[in-house]
Amino acid sequence: MxxxxxxxxxxxxxxxxxxxxxxxxxxxxxxxxxxxxxxxxxxxxxxxxxxxxxxxxxxxxxxxxxxxxxxxxxxxxLANGDQLHPVQQAWIDLDVAQCGYCQPGQIMAAVDLLRRNPNPTDADIDEMLNVCRCGTYPRIREAIKRAAGQI
Missing domain, CATH: 3.10.20.30 (Beta-grasp domain)
Known part of the structure; x- marks a missing residue:
């Protein structure tokens, strides 16, 4: 190999x-x-x-x-040593995760979205298309918008 x-x-x-x-x-x-x-x-x-x-x-x-x-x-x-990325911190602050299985992928997609679009709308966020079976999409949107204000 x-x-x-x-x-x-x-x-x-x-x-x-x-x-x-x-x-x-x-x-x-x-x-x-x-x-x-x-x-x-x-x-x-x-x-x-x-x-x-x-x-x-x-x-x-x-x-x-x-x-x-x-x-x-x-x-x-994603974190810088002990300093969480603003998206990670927003996830914690807004208690986004329920089961948490999809959250690493959600966070990484959100970081990519904010890299490309620093002020996303709900429609922009929905285009990420990451599946969350727990349905925490409203908190996901809120966390992404909070992190956008801190990046």
Whole structure:
């Protein structure tokens, strides 16, 4: 099997695996990074949302070959040391999570949205299309708008 080297949350890693292995399994099974959650495996639920070179991706449909030489950021790498990212802090302040399963993907999608659109409307937020089975969408919208004011 070939070796693939890339950065994850600021740390360079080398993984020996097939090039077509889904990044979600590289992160979770080979690197022990469990923030990105496996939901659907077909880019529908978006529970696994992470960033590749700063833009949102879904590791369930991104291969190891796709990330070679690039930088992956998961929910574990979003904070700056002990300082939470404003989106993470807004999630806590507004008690967004219920079961919490989708929240890492929701937060990473929200960070990407705010990178592209610093003042999103409800319609912009709804276009993220991250599935939350608990239905905390009103709190998700409120948290994103609060974080937008702090970024």
């Amino acid at each position: 070939p070796n693939f080297t890339f950065k994850v949350n600021g740390k360079t890693v080398t993984v020996d695996a097939d090039s077509d292995l889904a990044l979600i399994w590289v992160l979770r099974d080979k690197l022990g990074i469990t923030g990105p959650k496996f939901g659907c495996g077909i880019d529908v639920c978006k529970a696994c949302t992470s960033h590749l070179d700063g833009a949102a991706i879904r590791p369930c449909v991104t291969t190891l070959a796709d990330v070679s030489g690039r930088e992956v950021t998961t929910i574990e790498g």
